Amino acid sequence: MFALVDVNNMYVSCERVFRPALVGRPVVVLSNNDGNCIARSNEAKDLGITMAQPWFQVRHLEREAGLIALSANFELYGDMSSRMMSLVGRYAPRQEVYSIDESFLDFDGVRGRLADIGRDMRATVLRWTGLPTSVGFGPTKTLAKLANHIAKMADRKPGTYAPDLAQVCHLGEMTAAQRDTLFAATEVGSVWGIGRRMTARLNDGGIRTVSDLLRADLAMLRRQFSVVLEKTVLELKGTPCLGIDDEPPAQQQIMCSRSFGAPATDLESLTDLVSQFTARVAEKLRHQHATAGAVHVFIGTSPFRQNDRQHSPGVTQPMRRPTDDTRALIGAAVSALRGMYRPGFNYVKAGVMLVDLQPKGQQQGELDLFSSANEAEPIARSRDPSPLMATVDALNRKFGRGAIGIGSLAHQVGGGAHAGKRERRSPRYTTRLGEIPVATA
DNA sequence: TCTGGGGTCCTAGGACCC
DNA sequence: TCTGGGGTCCTAGGACCC
Numbered sequence: 001m002f003a004l005v006d007v008n009n010m011y012v013s014c015e016r017v018f019r020p021a022l023v024g025r026p027v028v029v030l031s032n033n034d035g036n037c038i039a040r041s042n043e044a045k046d047l048g049i050t051m052a053q054p055w056f057q058v059r060h061l062e063r064e065a066g067l068i069a070l071s072a073n074f075e076l077y078g079d080m081s082s083r084m085m086s087l088v089g090r091y092a093p094r095q096e097v098y099s100i101d102e103s104f105l106d107f108d109g110v111r112g113r114l115a116d117i118g119r120d121m122r123a124t125v126l127r128w129t130g131l132p133t134s135v136g137f138g139p140t141k142t143l144a145k146l147a148n149h150i151a152k153m154a155d156r157k158p159g160t161y162a163p164d165l166a167q168v169c170h171l172g173e174m175t176a177a178q179r180d181t182l183f184a185a186t187e188v189g190s191v192w193g194i195g196r197r198m199t200a201r202l203n204d205g206g207i208r209t210v211s212d213l214l215r216a217d218l219a220m221l222r223r224q225f226s227v228v229l230e231k232t233v234l235e236l237k238g239t240p241c242l243g244i245d246d247e248p249p250a251q252q253q254i255m256c257s258r259s260f261g262a263p264a265t266d267l268e269s270l271t272d273l274v275s276q277f278t279a280r281v282a283e284k285l286r287h288q289h290a291t292a293g294a295v296h297v298f299i300g301t302s303p304f305r306q307n308d309r310q311h312s313p314g315v316t317q318p319m320r321r322p323t324d325d326t327r328a329l330i331g332a333a334v335s336a337l338r339g340m341y342r343p344g345f346n347y348v349k350a351g352v353m354l355v356d357l358q359p360k361g362q363q364q365g366e367l368d369l370f371s372s373a374n375e376a377e378p379i380a381r382s383r384d385p386s387p388l389m390a391t392v393d394a395l396n397r398k399f400g401r402g403a404i405g406i407g408s409l410a411h412q413v414g415g416g417a418h419a420g421k422r423e424r425r426s427p428r429y430t431t432r433l434g435e436i437p438v439a440t441a
Numbered sequence: 442t443c444t445g446g447g448g449t450c451c452t453a454g455g456a457c458c459c
Numbered sequence: 460t461c462t463g464g465g466g467t468c469c470t471a472g473g474a475c476c477c
Contacts, residue, residue, distance in 0.1 A: 010477095031445035038445065038477095051477095054444040072445090099448095099477050195475050226451070228475080255447060304444055351446090 001114060001137055001172050002144040002244070003105040005088050005121065007081075008132045008152065010101035011039035014080045015070055017130035018429045018437055026067045030055055033259050034071055034421045042156055071425040079430045083129050091121050096244045104141055106244045118168040137170040141242045142235035145192040146210070147171040150182060160185055183210035193232045198225065210236065250359065251288065256280045257351025261421055263302070264347045270299060271334055277352040278333040279405055282326040283393055285354055291322035293356030295329055297336040302348040311347075313340040322358055325386060329354070 007013055011029040016022045026043035030036065036052045037044070047065055049058050061067035081100045089095040092105035107114060118135040125133050134155070136147025151169035154161035161182065171179060188207055189199035205224075207213050214236060222230040231241045256277040264270055274297055285292055298314035317336040323329065333352055395404045427435035 033443095033445075035443080036445050052445070056443040059443090102477080193475065197474065226474085228451070251448080253448075257446065259445070302444080349445095 001107045001139060002141050003092070003107060003114070003118065004098075004102060004136045004141070004144040004148040005105065005118075005125075005133050006102035006148060007084060008134055009039055009041050010081075010131075011072065011077055012041045012044075013131050014077050015073070015426055016041075017080070018426070022068060026061070026065060028055075028058070028067065028069050029072050030069055030424065031072060032422070033261060034069075034423060035259060037069075038072065069424055071422040073425050073428060075428045075431050076426065080129060080131065084125055084131055084133075087125050087128055088121060088133075091117060094244045094246050096246050096248070104144065104244055107137075115168055115170045115173065118170070122167060135168045137168075137172050139172050139238050140235040140240045141244075142192050142232055143171050143238070146186070146190065146236070149190050150186065180211055183214065186210045188213050191232060191236065193228060198229065201225070250290065250357065252357060253353055253355050254281045254284050254292075254357070255351060255353040256284075257298075257349060257353075259349045260347075264350075265343070265345065267338070267341050267343075270337060270341060270347060270350060273350050274299075274333050274337050274352060275330050276405075277350065278330045279326050280401075281352050281354050282324060282329050282389075283396065285357070286324045286389060286393060289360045290357045291324045291360050292319065292329065292354035293322045293358065294318045294354075295332045295336065296353040296355055297333050297340075297351070298353075299337070299341070299347045299350045301345050305346065305348075308346050309344075311342055311345045315340050316355070318356075322356070324360065324389065326389060326392070 012022075012027045015027065015029065022041075024043065025041070026047050026049075027041040028037040028044050028049060029039040031038045031052075034055055036054055037049055037058065038052065040049050040051070044067065047058075047061055047067065049061070049067075055069065058067065059069075062069065077100060084101075085095075085097050085103055088103050088105065092107050092110060094106040094108075096104040096106075098104055107117075110117070114137050118137060122133050122135055125131055134148050134151040136144045136149070136151050138144040138147045147169040150161055150165055150171075151167055154163060154169065155166035158166075165182075171182075174182075186209060187199075188194055188202050188210055189196070191210060191213070194202070202208075202213065205216075207216055213233060216233075218230060218233060221233060235241050258273070258277070260273070264273070278295070294316050296314060296316040298312070300312035301308055301310045303310065315336040317332040319328065319332055392404055427437070429435060429437050
């Protein structure tokens with residue numbers, strides 16, 4: 001039996017732990033640049049604010065409804081996440097951390113009533129971290145996800161579902177008839193793996209609820225949609241197609257991208273930004289002991305500025321050999337940028353993606369034929385982390401990102417005209433000594 | 442005026458091979 | 460006029476997730 005545990009409105013709940021005055025109020029957390037709402041309290045959802053809705057569209061609710069908006073504070077959320085994950089992981093022999101706020105647990109071999117265990121787990125996480133969670137149990141991961149969704153909705157909107165399903169819902173211990181009653185009341189779009197597009201197409205075909213989907217012809221679904229949907233339906237019927245990934249495979253790409261506070265038109269600004277982003281992905285790359293075989297760089301104008309001419313190119317620049325060296329990666333990224341940049345466009349975003357990743361130390365013997373002996377020599381030792389890069393990473397860890405960087409971009413990190421707004425960020429309560437909360441009598 | 446930042450997987454089509 | 464068949468690998472694009 002699987003469980004899915006997640007934190008209700010994760011980012012908002014993290015903020016509320018340290019600012020209890022936010023409890024009961026409509027609160028949203030904003031994306032980089034204070035652009036979109038990426039987390040909403042239940043009260044904010046009740047105001048009609050949707051996921052990823054642009055901030056400027058709901059800003060008027062500050063005055064009209066007492067809405068509170070905060071800039072994202074990922075350092076805080078990441079730290080709260082690891083606390084919550086390690087607590088939850090004690091309850092089952094296997095755990096897959098699926099996202100910053102969700103974890104699958106495999107309860108195979110665990111004795112006792114799972115619903116009771118789930119309630120205990122929930123209470124423990126709440127007591128030890130202050131974070132409210134929901135727990136769903138089911139014989140497949142997709143059913144555990146759906147149970148979790150039902151647990152949340154039963155808590156938030158009593159009426160559709162029975163109150164005893166709130167917070168902890170166990171689909172595995174229901175009869176088929178009980179399950180079908182629930183499924184008839186659940187929209188097909190609530191199912192994990194069925195997004196907006198597929199929901200619209202399914203609705204067109206008369207499939208609106210989970211029960212509709214379960215009654216549909218499997219071969220037809222596969223033919224008209226995909227093997228992915230077929231798997232999803234099998235999982236909903238109780239046939240496991242997905243297992244627990246407790247050792248997720250190494251990442252295949254590492255990305256850093258941003259929208260800018262103000263459009264950039266000149267090559268110099270873009271070069272600065274792309275250099276910064278490359279420094280950041282290179283650091284992530286070294287952190288996971290990997291090398292990159294190529295750098296993909298993209299820039300783009302804003303599709304929302306309809307009077308602007310649009311230009312959103314991307315270029316993949318192969319490295320001569322796989323590397324984790326910031327200097328080499330910046331060189332390649334900047335050369336890719338120069339190749340695709342065109343003057344006269346209002347660029348509003350840029351990004352750098354490292355691809356063709358390999359574990360470090362795997363590429364010996366692949367020295368390219370054309371490199372000179374002088375060049376090849378330092379590469380032969382490249383299994384050891386480059387002392388320079390290791391020092392750069394250590395200093396940045398100790399003194400904060402941007403403490404030290406490569407050449408001209410050092411002054412630029414964290415500042416500059418295109419750094420973006422983060423006007424409403426809360427203190428990093430749990431990870432910066434200078435920002436730790438103080439209790440007063 | 443103002444619209445996020447990460448990722449994964451699948452599929453279709455083309456290049457290339459024998 | 461008529462132009463194989465089966466396989467692999469790569470890439471771009473689309474769908475999905477949080």
